[in-house]
Amino acid sequence: MSNTTPKRKKNKVLKIVRKNPIWITIALCIVIALVSDVIIVLLSETIGMYVFNSKIGDEYEAVSYMAKMYDIGTDENGGDIYALLNEDGRSYFITDTHGNILYEHGSNTMGHTNGKFKLPFTSQGETELRVYLDDVTEGVFEPDEDGELSINAASMFKFATKMGEEINLQIGIKKTSLEVPLWIAVDVKGGKQIFYAKVCGKITPSDMIFVGLFGIIGFVLVTCIIILMLINMINTLVYQKRISKVFFTDPITRGHNWMWFSFRGEQLLKKRRNAATSYAVLDLVFVKFRNYCVCHSVIEGEEMLNKVDKVLSANLNKKELAAHYASANFALLLKFKDREELKARIQQIIDQLEKIGVDHKFTFHVGVYVVENITDAKGRAKRRKDIDIEREYNNACTARSTLEECDDSGIAFFDENLVEEQKWIDTVMEHRRGAIENEEYVIYYQPKYDPKHNKLKGVEALIRWNSPELGFKSPGTFIPILEKNGFIQEIDHFMITHVARDQKAWLDAGYECVPASVNVSRAHFIEDDLAAQIRDAVDKEGCPHNLIEIELTESAFFDDKKAMIDTICKLKDYGFMVSMDDFGSGYSSLNSLKDMPLDILKLDAEFFKGDLNGGRGEIVISKAIALAKSLNMLTVAEGVEFKEQVDFLAEKGCDMIQGYFFAKPMPKEEYAEKMNRTIPVVQEIIPEN
Ligand code: C2E
Ligand code: CA
Ligand code: CA
Numbered sequence: 001m002s003n004t005t006p007k008r009k010k011n012k013v014l015k016i017v018r019k020n021p022i023w024i025t026i027a028l029c030i031v032i033a034l035v036s037d038v039i040i041v042l043l044s045e046t047i048g049m050y051v052f053n054s055k056i057g058d059e060y061e062a063v064s065y066m067a068k069m070y071d072i073g074t075d076e077n078g079g080d081i082y083a084l085l086n087e088d089g090r091s092y093f094i095t096d097t098h099g100n101i102l103y104e105h106g107s108n109t110m111g112h113t114n115g116k117f118k119l120p121f122t123s124q125g126e127t128e129l130r131v132y133l134d135d136v137t138e139g140v141f142e143p144d145e146d147g148e149l150s151i152n153a154a155s156m157f158k159f160a161t162k163m164g165e166e167i168n169l170q171i172g173i174k175k176t177s178l179e180v181p182l183w184i185a186v187d188v189k190g191g192k193q194i195f196y197a198k199v200c201g202k203i204t205p206s207d208m209i210f211v212g213l214f215g216i217i218g219f220v221l222v223t224c225i226i227i228l229m230l231i232n233m234i235n236t237l238v239y240q241k242r243i244s245k246v247f248f249t250d251p252i253t254r255g256h257n258w259m260w261f262s263f264r265g266e267q268l269l270k271k272r273r274n275a276a277t278s279y280a281v282l283d284l285v286f287v288k289f290r291n292y293c294v295c296h297s298v299i300e301g302e303e304m305l306n307k308v309d310k311v312l313s314a315n316l317n318k319k320e321l322a323a324h325y326a327s328a329n330f331a332l333l334l335k336f337k338d339r340e341e342l343k344a345r346i347q348q349i350i351d352q353l354e355k356i357g358v359d360h361k362f363t364f365h366v367g368v369y370v371v372e373n374i375t376d377a378k379g380r381a382k383r384r385k386d387i388d389i390e391r392e393y394n395n396a397c398t399a400r401s402t403l404e405e406c407d408d409s410g411i412a413f414f415d416e417n418l419v420e421e422q423k424w425i426d427t428v429m430e431h432r433r434g435a436i437e438n439e440e441y442v443i444y445y446q447p448k449y450d451p452k453h454n455k456l457k458g459v460e461a462l463i464r465w466n467s468p469e470l471g472f473k474s475p476g477t478f479i480p481i482l483e484k485n486g487f488i489q490e491i492d493h494f495m496i497t498h499v500a501r502d503q504k505a506w507l508d509a510g511y512e513c514v515p516a517s518v519n520v521s522r523a524h525f526i527e528d529d530l531a532a533q534i535r536d537a538v539d540k541e542g543c544p545h546n547l548i549e550i551e552l553t554e555s556a557f558f559d560d561k562k563a564m565i566d567t568i569c570k571l572k573d574y575g576f577m578v579s580m581d582d583f584g585s586g587y588s589s590l591n592s593l594k595d596m597p598l599d600i601l602k603l604d605a606e607f608f609k610g611d612l613n614g615g616r617g618e619i620v621i622s623k624a625i626a627l628a629k630s631l632n633m634l635t636v637a638e639g640v641e642f643k644e645q646v647d648f649l650a651e652k653g654c655d656m657i658q659g660y661f662f663a664k665p666m667p668k669e670e671y672a673e674k675m676n677r678t679i680p681v682v683q684e685i686i687p688e689n
Contacts, residue, residue: 025236029229036225040218047214051207059199060184066092067186067195091198094188102193250324252302253309261323261331265389268319268333269371275381279371280342281389282332283396284312284349287363287405289328307356315349331393342368343411350409365407367400369393369414398422427470428481435465436494442466443498445516445671448636448658451650456674458549458636458656460517461499462665463491488521495519496534500541500548502668507547512676515577517549525552525563531570538576545575549600553581561595568596579636584624593631601628605639608659622652629653 066085073081082103085092091106186195248260269279286292286308293301305324312322312330321333336342350364369392373381399414435441441463448458465473482488495518507513524530538548550571552564568578579600580592584607593601607621621637628635637649640659649657663674 025233029233032225032229036222040222043214043218047211051211055201055203055207056182056199059201062088062090063184063197063199064186066090066197067188070094070195071188093196095194095196097192097194106198250309253306253324255306255309255313256321256323258323258325258331261321261325261333262389262393265321265331265333266387268321269387269389269392270384272383273373273381275373275375275379276337277335278337278373280334280336281369281371281392281396282334282346283325283367283393283400284308284330284332285365285400286328286330286353287365287409292360292362304356304362308353311352311356312349315345315352325393329397331396339370339413346411350411354409363407364409365400365403366411367396367398367403367414368411369395369399395419424477425481425485428478429485429487431467431470432482432487432490435467436490440465440467441491441494443495443502443668444665445668446658446665447663447671447674448514448656449662451646451654451657454662456514456676458514458517458658459671460519460551460658460665461495462519463495464665483521483523486523488523489527492518492520492524493533493537496537496548497541500538500543503547504541504543506672506675507543510678511672512678513547514675515547515549517551517577517579519551519553519581522553525567526560528563531567531574534571534576535574546577549577549579551579551581551602565595565597568598572597572599582638584620593627598633600634600636602636602638602658603654605659608637608639608641608645618648621649625649625652625654 066088070081070085073084082105086105089106093104094102096102182199182201183196184199186197187193188195248257248263249255250257265281286305289301289304292304305328308330309322309324312332316322317335320335321331323331325331334342334345336345346366346368350366353364354361356362371384371387371392374384376382395414395418398418399412402412402418403410431440442465444462444464445459446462447456448460449455450457463475463479465475465478467473479488479491482491499516499518503513503516520530520534527533534548534550535545538545552568571578577599579602580596580598581602582604583601585604601624603621603624607617625635634655635653636656636658637645637654638658640646640649640657640661642661645659646657646661
């Protein structure tokens with residue numbers, strides 16, 4: 001996993017993209033649409049009022065005036081007022097509240113008595129009600145011999161309404177302009193009577209043009225606004241798509257990147273799904289990708305990553321994801337029904353990936369974190385709101401990191417213990433410098449004895465971590481972590497310096513010092529000047545070189561053999577002894593022995609666990625001792641706990657025994673007591689005059 005700062009930046013960008021500004025655009029469009037609607041309604045109202053005023057405004061005033069005249073003019077001489085009103089020449093009639101006509105005057109288009117409409121001044125055969133639409137006769141209603149039209153009120157009203165609104169209603173006469181007869185009703189006599197007067201609104205072609213123009217302008221305006229809004233929305237969508245493409249595309253593989261993976265992945269994982277199907281988050285690593293880039297070129301390396309991305313994408317099913325995370329890491333999200341099936345599928349993908357190089361068989365490590373389904377009482381999968389894809393991927397990475405870099409391709413599943421392990425790794429790494437500075441690392445010494453005479457012949461210095469916070473820790477809990485994460489050089493240097501210092505102090509104090517061996521990690525052996533570094537550190541403490549022995553673990557011999565031999569030779573030239581630790585625990589020990597000019601062979605403790613395997617173990621040990629002797633090497637047997645083992649080793653000529661039978665590793669004060677001590681000669685210092 002890379003550092004967290006760019007990750008945080010990525011997340012911030014992702015959040016902005018996720019916020020989806022399209023909603024802002026849509027909200028803006030709605031506001032604009034509402035505002036334009038309001039404007040159009042207000043305009044229509046204004047124009048409607050203008051048309052009404054210009055067409056029948058005056059007429060309305062006149063009718064109101066007539067009604068007022070009638071209202072105040074009626075007294076016992078009511079007849080006079082009718083004469084006055086009739087002078088106006090306008091058609092009008094007055095009814096009571098039941099609709100009975102009390103008085104009528106002029107060419108009323110219709111009145112009604114006993115449910116029949118009566119056409120005004122109609123004599124039989126003379127007048128007819130003609131209805132025209134676009135100058136074509138639509139229908140004719142002829143009055144009966146009494147001059148009355150026996151049309152039912154509802155159908156007549158329908159016609160009248162229709163005619164008034166849409167068609168040119170004339171009585172016997174065709175006209176080009178549209179005349180709309182309107183009856184204005186005014187309550188008179190305190191609401192006991194109604195005064196109806198006829199007005200006529202004329203709609204001329206210029207009026208039509210005016211209204212038509214207004215309609216067209218309104219339509220164009222609304223259309224423009226809608227088009228502008230649509231353009232804006234499309235622009236926003238296109239822009240967003242482009243931005244998404246930039247954010248979600250990996251610059252190396254040109255495929256999807258981590259941001260896309262985390263965005264889509266979280267959506268998929270949070271969804272409710274079939275309880276029988278689970279998801280797994282995978283971290284797939286192209287092992288030794290850097291080496292490939294060094295041997296070939298960065299461009300070729302990137303081409304390989306491209307190929308990996310293509311193979312991964314080709315292996316995906318619906319609703320599965322793959323993306324380049326960073327460096328040589330890829331993230332995958334796969335569906336599966338059972339773990340074995342998932343494992344087989346991953347293996348299949350690895351098999352394909354191993355062959356992407358023409359002349360190389362590549363190695364891939366895969367860490368798997370299974371996202372467990374949470375089910376309800378009925379066994380159905382529930383929605384998972386607690387998904388954090390970054391955390392799940394991290395877990396997959398933790399599982400993957402359990403595979404050693406030198407391992408072949410492999411798959412590792414995450415389990416909860418790994419979290420604890422990871423936490424401990426972090427603790428060790430966090431405290432490593434402070435532990436050196438505060439002298440929390442302490443040295444224990446485990447003596448090595450000559451089994452024949454039970455005489456102290458040597459000692460191994462072993463580290464312990466006495467942490468005030470975490471307690472007393474044995475090297476197995478932190479040395480492998482420091483070896484893997486790159487702090488072992490500092491530890492080795494600390495040990496050599498302190499052991500040399502202790503030896504020098506004991507020497508000065510008159511102890512009969514024996515060689516003390518110090519473990520030097522294989523990781524340290526890649527440094528060219530290791531022998532010189534050791535020499536300088538020991539010299540700085542003033543310790544004789546023959547009191548320091550360097551232990552190399554057998555596994556270290558697999559690395560650069562030539563460099564190793566070179567360093568061993570230098571160390572020997574400087575006067576240090578060099579031993580091969582854990583002999584017998586690896587599988588190429590004999591081969592290493594052939595090439596390395598070593599002084600001491602340390603037989604691994606595994607040889608002495610349990611009985612000596614009914615004679616076979618004894619044969620192997622005795623032959624190993626004999627082999628060492630013939631190569632002029634001393635032998636040390638490690639992990640010896642029983643008297644029989646000591647006797648056996650003494651008989652076979654083993655030079656030293658380091659094991660609990662004689663002594664466990666102990667603090668330096670305790671070890672000092674095991675050494676013989678000659679009282680040092682105290683030289684009298686004669687002061688100068
Ligand atoms: P090692 O170098 O093989 O050290 C011998 C280990 O065997 C020691 O464990 C010692 O306590 C243990 N041992 C000795 N005799 C017996 C016995 O009779 N029975 C049993 N059961 N165990 C016995 P320790 O001290 O825990 O060290 C473990 C390993 O840690 C060492 O294995 C060595 O690989 C590493 N180590 C310890 N100190 C250092 C150090 O200063 N530098 C480096 N690089 N590695 C160190
Ligand atoms: Ca050792
Ligand atoms: Ca050992």
